[in-house]
Amino acid sequence: MADAATLTRKDFQSDQDVRWCPGCGDYAILTAVQKLFPGLGLPKEKLVVVSGIGCSSRFPYYMDTYGFHTIHGRAPAIATGLKVTRPDLEVWVVTGDGDALSIGGNHLIHTLRRNVGVKILLFNNRIYGLTKGQYSPTSEVGKRTSSTPVGSIDPPFDPLSLALGAGASFVARSVDVFMPHLTATLERAARHQGTAFVEIYQNCNIFNDKAFAYMTDKANRDAQTVQLRHGEPVVFGGAAQRFGLRLEGFSLRAVPLDGEPGDDILVWDETDPALAALMARCGPPELPTPIGVLHAVERPVFESSVVAQIQHEIEHKGEGSLDDLIHGGDTWTVAESR
Amino acid sequence: MADAATLTRKDFQSDQDVRWCPGCGDYAILTAVQKLFPGLGLPKEKLVVVSGIGCSSRFPYYMDTYGFHTIHGRAPAIATGLKVTRPDLEVWVVTGDGDALSIGGNHLIHTLRRNVGVKILLFNNRIYGLTKGQYSPTSEVGKRTSSTPVGSIDPPFDPLSLALGAGASFVARSVDVFMPHLTATLERAARHQGTAFVEIYQNCNIFNDKAFAYMTDKANRDAQTVQLRHGEPVVFGGAAQRFGLRLEGFSLRAVPLDGEPGDDILVWDETDPALAALMARCGPPELPTPIGVLHAVERPVFESSVVAQIQHEIEHKGEGSLDDLIHGGDTWTVAESR
Amino acid sequence: MTSPATLEPSVTASERLSDVVIRFAGDSGDGMQLTGTQFTNTSALFGNDLSTLPDFPAEIRAPAGTLPGVSAFQVRIADYDIHTPGDTPDVLVAMNPAALKTNLGDLRRDGILILNADEFKKTSLKKAKYEIDPRTDGSLEGYRVFEVDLTRLTREALAEVDLDNRSRDRCKNMFALGMIYWIFSRQLEPTIEWLQRKFAKKPVLVEANTRALRAGWNYCDITGAFQVRYEVEPAELVPGTYRNINGNSALALGLVAASRRSGLPLFLGSYPITPASTVLHELARYKQYNVTTFQAEDEIAAVCAAVGAAFGGSLAITTTSGPGIALKSEGMNLAVMTELPLVVCNIQRAGPSTGMPTKTEQSDLLQVLYGRNGESPVPVIAPASPADCFDAAIEACRMAVRAMTPVVLLSDGYLANGSEPWRLPSAESLPDLRVDFTAEAGEDGFLPYRRDPESLARGWAVPGTPGLEHRIGGLEKAENTGNVSYDPDNHERMTAIRAEKIERLADTIPPLAVDGEPTGELLVLGWGSTLGAITGAVNLARQQGVSVSRAHLRHLSPLPKNLGEVLRGFDTVLLPEINTGQLAMILRARFLLDIQTFSRVQGRPFRRGEILDEILRHTRPVTLAATGDTHG
Amino acid sequence: MTSPATLEPSVTASERLSDVVIRFAGDSGDGMQLTGTQFTNTSALFGNDLSTLPDFPAEIRAPAGTLPGVSAFQVRIADYDIHTPGDTPDVLVAMNPAALKTNLGDLRRDGILILNADEFKKTSLKKAKYEIDPRTDGSLEGYRVFEVDLTRLTREALAEVDLDNRSRDRCKNMFALGMIYWIFSRQLEPTIEWLQRKFAKKPVLVEANTRALRAGWNYCDITGAFQVRYEVEPAELVPGTYRNINGNSALALGLVAASRRSGLPLFLGSYPITPASTVLHELARYKQYNVTTFQAEDEIAAVCAAVGAAFGGSLAITTTSGPGIALKSEGMNLAVMTELPLVVCNIQRAGPSTGMPTKTEQSDLLQVLYGRNGESPVPVIAPASPADCFDAAIEACRMAVRAMTPVVLLSDGYLANGSEPWRLPSAESLPDLRVDFTAEAGEDGFLPYRRDPESLARGWAVPGTPGLEHRIGGLEKAENTGNVSYDPDNHERMTAIRAEKIERLADTIPPLAVDGEPTGELLVLGWGSTLGAITGAVNLARQQGVSVSRAHLRHLSPLPKNLGEVLRGFDTVLLPEINTGQLAMILRARFLLDIQTFSRVQGRPFRRGEILDEILRHTRPVTLAATGDTHG
Numbered sequence A, B: 001m002a003d004a005a006t007l008t009r010k011d012f013q014s015d016q017d018v019r020w021c022p023g024c025g026d027y028a029i030l031t032a033v034q035k036l037f038p039g040l041g042l043p044k045e046k047l048v049v050v051s052g053i054g055c056s057s058r059f060p061y062y063m064d065t066y067g068f069h070t071i072h073g074r075a076p077a078i079a080t081g082l083k084v085t086r087p088d089l090e091v092w093v094v095t096g097d098g099d100a101l102s103i104g105g106n107h108l109i110h111t112l113r114r115n116v117g118v119k120i121l122l123f124n125n126r127i128y129g130l131t132k133g134q135y136s137p138t139s140e141v142g143k144r145t146s147s148t149p150v151g152s153i154d155p156p157f158d159p160l161s162l163a164l165g166a167g168a169s170f171v172a173r174s175v176d177v178f179m180p181h182l183t184a185t186l187e188r189a190a191r192h193q194g195t196a197f198v199e200i201y202q203n204c205n206i207f208n209d210k211a212f213a214y215m216t217d218k219a220n221r222d223a224q225t226v227q228l229r230h231g232e233p234v235v236f237g238g239a240a241q242r243f244g245l246r247l248e249g250f251s252l253r254a255v256p257l258d259g260e261p262g263d264d265i266l267v268w269d270e271t272d273p274a275l276a277a278l279m280a281r282c283g284p285p286e287l288p289t290p291i292g293v294l295h296a297v298e299r300p301v302f303e304s305s306v307v308a309q310i311q312h313e314i315e316h317k318g319e320g321s322l323d324d325l326i327h328g329g330d331t332w333t334v335a336e337s338r
Numbered sequence C, D: 001m002t003s004p005a006t007l008e009p010s011v012t013a014s015e016r017l018s019d020v021v022i023r024f025a026g027d028s029g030d031g032m033q034l035t036g037t038q039f040t041n042t043s044a045l046f047g048n049d050l051s052t053l054p055d056f057p058a059e060i061r062a063p064a065g066t067l068p069g070v071s072a073f074q075v076r077i078a079d080y081d082i083h084t085p086g087d088t089p090d091v092l093v094a095m096n097p098a099a100l101k102t103n104l105g106d107l108r109r110d111g112i113l114i115l116n117a118d119e120f121k122k123t124s125l126k127k128a129k130y131e132i133d134p135r136t137d138g139s140l141e142g143y144r145v146f147e148v149d150l151t152r153l154t155r156e157a158l159a160e161v162d163l164d165n166r167s168r169d170r171c172k173n174m175f176a177l178g179m180i181y182w183i184f185s186r187q188l189e190p191t192i193e194w195l196q197r198k199f200a201k202k203p204v205l206v207e208a209n210t211r212a213l214r215a216g217w218n219y220c221d222i223t224g225a226f227q228v229r230y231e232v233e234p235a236e237l238v239p240g241t242y243r244n245i246n247g248n249s250a251l252a253l254g255l256v257a258a259s260r261r262s263g264l265p266l267f268l269g270s271y272p273i274t275p276a277s278t279v280l281h282e283l284a285r286y287k288q289y290n291v292t293t294f295q296a297e298d299e300i301a302a303v304c305a306a307v308g309a310a311f312g313g314s315l316a317i318t319t320t321s322g323p324g325i326a327l328k329s330e331g332m333n334l335a336v337m338t339e340l341p342l343v344v345c346n347i348q349r350a351g352p353s354t355g356m357p358t359k360t361e362q363s364d365l366l367q368v369l370y371g372r373n374g375e376s377p378v379p380v381i382a383p384a385s386p387a388d389c390f391d392a393a394i395e396a397c398r399m400a401v402r403a404m405t406p407v408v409l410l411s412d413g414y415l416a417n418g419s420e421p422w423r424l425p426s427a428e429s430l431p432d433l434r435v436d437f438t439a440e441a442g443e444d445g446f447l448p449y450r451r452d453p454e455s456l457a458r459g460w461a462v463p464g465t466p467g468l469e470h471r472i473g474g475l476e477k478a479e480n481t482g483n484v485s486y487d488p489d490n491h492e493r494m495t496a497i498r499a500e501k502i503e504r505l506a507d508t509i510p511p512l513a514v515d516g517e518p519t520g521e522l523l524v525l526g527w528g529s530t531l532g533a534i535t536g537a538v539n540l541a542r543q544q545g546v547s548v549s550r551a552h553l554r555h556l557s558p559l560p561k562n563l564g565e566v567l568r569g570f571d572t573v574l575l576p577e578i579n580t581g582q583l584a585m586i587l588r589a590r591f592l593l594d595i596q597t598f599s600r601v602q603g604r605p606f607r608r609g610e611i612l613d614e615i616l617r618h619t620r621p622v623t624l625a626a627t628g629d630t631h632g
């Protein structure tokens, strides 16, 4: 077992052959994580990857760390039990749009509310991959799938808005094919105390191919995505023409820039939840899709408070003795001799 | 059975004696609903009240309509199945903060996302009443209860923010003891197409007495609550001193008024989801608690789309005949004589 | 109970009773639980054996004076070893008409009935749905009725105390308690001391309650309203230190004890549900024992968090009742496949569905044994009495860590709330449950599913252990390596191993002990909370000269190895269950014996009487005179 | 299969075969499912009886050429009435090394093996984890191997067609199909017509595939590579119109049929899960039949939405597999207490936990019978063959509406994906399921829990009916009024009524029929998808002169009334189950008979051969010569 300092990407590749479809976006995310982990300065044995069920949830098998491929939708709950009892471990949850937002929606929002110190990577391919292509809670209205042959009718969740509504302390978005941005975003997540929620757009080339092509194709990338950087003006666009986002009353508008952005252009503040809620609604057709860290604030971390309460009780009541416990309450004694 | 026009409050009182604790806020809400229903112009038999489990969820037993006291947390799912198959019925869901936000959180957010045409009344007493007083997902941090003897550590959900994050089309708040406001709010909900989500602050005088006293006590009412009215400036306060809410950058500030509110004062727009998300975060200690309709927009109603798809298929493919269905696909015939 | 020495008027009223059942009944607001508990504790200190059962209203706080608002507490004290709170009260204290109406039916014919006369006004009678005053229409005939103006007398007694009448009236339960103390010749001191502790900060309340207590005593002493007083001598209890404990408290303590004896930190993932919630409440108060309680968003999260904690090396527990088990079954199955230790406590209540949450039942046995998809064997243990919940909890934890498996502990609402004296063990007398985590790979490398040859348990390698990084999950596992496997033979082998692993626990559990002859005409077999009623009934039968043996199952999976042999030793095996015959089905299938089910599904514990009748029905008459029973 | 007339070289190679099993195996991308289906349909039109079984890879799209990427389709055609897709293929087509490696083991000794020689290159061999070329190391000895350059020959055949080579290569499955058609003397027309329909918009593909198909045929005709051709004559099928159908499609059609015959709109609440998802897919395509499909957020919402729809008067269905049943059990229990009709379809897969999702098993029987808290009886029916899923679905709906109860339909992965010819019924020949909603209160007022004296079903009064406003819920109900009740006797009565209601359905189901002697030495009893294998095995045994009877249970709760009598008629009852003996346990408990379990838990259907051996083990030898078996 190599020590933390000398770990390399290889050290995090397990002996299992990867079983995703050729061309699946999951490969890129796996690479990003395997590149990131050696840099965390943690010994391998301190890292645990917990997943639910789905194509994305096979992730742990390919990571040479501790791993738990659990049941559908429940990874956040299982990760919570692990992290609360083992704060010394770094717990990463890998989940899909069905796993996290359909069957697992309740555990997700409660984990975010509690601010448990786990990282949650939601691989959003807007489809149920493993079960062969039914629509998911993030599929666009009108989606034709095996379970919706004439088109789906229910509007999708926006995972970021939902997370913000649940009170998340860290909310970010990246894309499988934006490797440097993805790694940087995961890096930020790794450093966050509390629950770090990262939505990752992921292409399912079998059942929902090109779902994000509108923004990933080299041609449209610059025009269709805007990278958020705390404290910097919110600008996007290509060499030809750059734009800035301006706040008009309560809505965002893209304005062409010549030269440096003026101070009418929104300067990003990742600490403002209401602003994040507004930005989460920003996207096509009129506006670019925001990527990067929408929201990040530090607030009490669940497992720390749990431990603190226990420590406090031990300090004030003293390490309980089992005999005292058993003899607690009103007792009486029946003497030997009668 | 009286016809819709002549119905009175009495017609909606069932023969069961009400079994809430004397002084419970649920009584007032029951009264409000029993007063409202006759005015809806609907025959009794078209009204259905569906609930989960909890003190609040006993509600259906006291309403002389069709009613279903289901299982813990599942009322929205059951109501969805009923409404989708019986759009002719008016379905009202009654639930509690534990029922709707703890065990039932997933069904709640998905019902809101789909915009199923049901009304959801969430009786928020910030406690588990029926099970004798454990803290709930809306209890404030530090709450001491039977299950948290040294205080709870997880921050509460804000039900309105969660609903907005889930994409709700109608989000409102009222209070058990504000009878006229409560009735008016329920009235608005009754008229909304799609899911109408109403949080009702409700006092549990046994396990969480005076949870909302800070704003319900006659003394503080005016200073501690602000009523939102679409298209009107957001003002509050008593005869002595009135205030208006002003938008400063991205946060709200209460400013004293002399005379009419100037146009620096926010004018309420219930159609803007981002604004609603901001207002949902408004409250004590610095700011008053908003009540009334935070958000209301019309968007496609789930069961209508379901019915439309079926109608469309019938029109284009014709009422299917069972024999055709059975004989579909490749068939061959084995003749009598061989 | 109707053993020789009771207050039958037929037998010349003896001063000495061997055994008496008293029920305090009143409005939720009248403090009956507290009153009963005081009488219990005083009698315990005095040295009686005892058994108690509270009867809470289903509603939180029904309107005062109404029938659903009635709260009762039954206590049985005896000078010998007893097992149940008794079938029929000998004494009933009814603080208002509603309490009378709901409880009179149970009172023994000729029993003592104490009424608060002040409460029998029109309004209260109406609230209790009495058309006419029951005191006037003969419905109290056949009881020894004592009408006392409790409210008036209490107010008078507290005239000098500086309190308003509402507060004074709250002391009338102490007046009633004082009367009962007089009748049964109890000392007032223990209660007075308790009052002083309880109201240390409110001396006026100490005074008021003490005065009321003494006033009740003096009232009997002076008026001589009762012609006779009764003595119940101390019982011959095994020497030791005792405390009165209910099942859920004992369960909580047992879990903490298991944590201490195993050296594993305790983690409880739970979601409140009647009648299990109090285990969560109790454990939440033991943080100084390094106990972590997690109130989850639902039962699914509760069991899943526990599975996560087990993966991390904690002693993982989840508590619930039947409806919660339904939701936990998928999570339990994950623990079966991943072979992680987990203790699932099901405090059963009456079903199906929401059923009758405040009532007791034993009808989740098949659910916990078979309510999971696929072949999913788990051990199941059922405590037999409130105090036994302590030992059963430790045994459940022992099996879980020994076999690396989820274990179900099957208690019920009756055990949860009922209480009995518990002889306190010393910590070091408890089983040693120390476990060794897998620390390093074997010479042939680390195999997560390599097994202990004896227990067949796989090793417990917790995250954080260098070099043992591995992945587990819900898909079928290849033998030894634990890799995902779809191999047909491997699946059959693993299915067999998972079953054998549980079966082998039978080597570590005691054989079934028979009380009475090891073979013979009739064996009454029981499991769980029916122990008290069955033992009582069997003893009564023996008093009538009937030869009957008795055995009680604690381990329901795996079953004790000698069970078949024991059962075959009897012409008839009678199995009383508070369900329609769930254990009987398992035993019939296993042993092909015609086990006789005695089923009661009324949301209440068995009465000794009904089991006695059933015993007599299955046995030869002793002498034709013995009983009028036709022995059909 | 080893019946006299097969291609045993020992018997002089006859042109005529009675029965042959062919398996097409290749990479997921090679279109093996489609190839097999074409051969199936052509043979069906020709008049053979047949049975098919696809074998999908567990992965969605494993990398091309790898072992997990192999996809296979097995079809059995015969000139007589068959019941299974066969144990061991007589012919194996392997499109690449991986397909060879994963399927060779099953090929009958001396069977025909057709290989695509072009694919046996280093890279592909490596992907298939072959150290050395299996064609060179003797591992193919004992088979009749035909190496064909499928890729090259196909490309040549399509030289003139304007397509790139990748597209040309996609036609090589048609070349292989053409060869098989030649060997078994099949016509090409049906497939050519199908190609024309399928690629109507892409004429070039019609031409390419047609050419490849003919080329394959001509290749055999010209080269004479195969010394002999085989004929499988049409089978004596009952006259009528047929269609080849798999279990899930039949199930979906049956549900629509029940909806039509009951006059109730169909509502399906479901959440996708293997192997149940295709029922949802199929029903989603029947909107013009007024079918509403609701893909819920999870299984709990799926069953709850169905319960809500049932309350509203729909024919409510929910479909899932074992893990989903765990989650649905609380909702099912609500339907038990509220007495609402609901059909829960469990397409079983191998457990426990996630288990082996793509593999079949019968191990959820106890779960669906007992996996709910409290006493919660429900009817359970298990279809016996793919086509029987249609009738079983109708029967499940009949029981649900007749008794106002949830009903479980227990299918499995083998039935779901396996297919067989289905003789099409006419709509009006199907049972009449019309139901009458309660329209008005009786003279003594409306009682929601008043029951039909015969069926014991309560009335179905749907919201919207004037004057019948009422409330239902999960708390125990008072008899007749349906009000909440905590009354002990009422609870016992209602518990009995809920059980009796289900038992009475036995009056409406056919008695168990015995195939063969009604009494005797051995009865082979089966349930669910084992019908085919058992029937096959029993027939083989009879051919060997062994006298054995056979019976198959469709209704598992309630059980047919004559079951006990039937079972007692035999010295031995052998019960093969793809679990560890779940039905056996129920029958042993019920009848105290020593039912013999034959258990296989390998995630695959039984083979006739293994059941045959088991039969012989339980029967007297016919003549000592008959078999080498020691008859232990």
Ligand SMILES: Cc1ncc(C[n+]2csc(CCOP(=O)(O)OP(=O)(O)O)c2C)c(N)n1
Pocket (backbone or CB within 6 Å): A053, A054, A055, A056, A057, A072, A095, A096, A097, A098, A099, A100, A123, A125, A127, A128, A129, A130, A131, A136, D271, D272, D273, D274, D299, D323, D324, D327
């Ligand atoms: C309890 C349960 N219900 C349903 C399933 C079937 N199932 C497995 S994965 C999945 C959805 C996968 O979609 P997603 O979470 O988006 O993951 P992806 O495959 O797209 O990466 C479903 C419905 C299951 N395994 N368990």
Ligand SMILES: Cc1ncc(C[n+]2csc(CCOP(=O)(O)OP(=O)(O)O)c2C)c(N)n1
Pocket (backbone or CB within 6 Å): B053, B054, B055, B056, B057, B072, B095, B096, B097, B098, B099, B100, B123, B125, B127, B128, B129, B130, B131, B136, C271, C272, C273, C274, C299, C323, C324, C327
């Ligand atoms: C599956 C299940 N789990 C738990 C319970 C126990 N239970 C009943 S109501 C309730 C919470 C009630 O709180 P809330 O929803 O806020 O309603 P309130 O009583 O406060 O009105 C709980 C935990 C149950 N009945 N069913």
Ligand code: SF4
Pocket (backbone or CB within 6 Å): A019, A020, A021, A023, A024, A025, A026, A055, A056, A125, A129, A130, A203, A204, A205, A206, A207, D060, D061
């Ligand atoms: S189905 Fe889609 S998501 Fe799943 S592995 Fe294949 S490409 Fe990836």
Ligand code: SF4
Pocket (backbone or CB within 6 Å): B019, B020, B021, B023, B024, B025, B026, B055, B056, B125, B129, B130, B203, B204, B205, B206, B207, C060, C061
């Ligand atoms: S416990 Fe609280 S919420 Fe429940 S009825 Fe009583 S006062 Fe109302």
Ligand SMILES: [Mg+2]
Pocket (backbone or CB within 6 Å): A054, A096, A097, A098, A123, A124, A125, A126, A127, A128, A129, A136
């Ligand atoms: Mg997905």
Ligand SMILES: [Mg+2]
Pocket (backbone or CB within 6 Å): B096, B097, B098, B123, B124, B125, B126, B127, B128, B129, B136
């Ligand atoms: Mg509440």
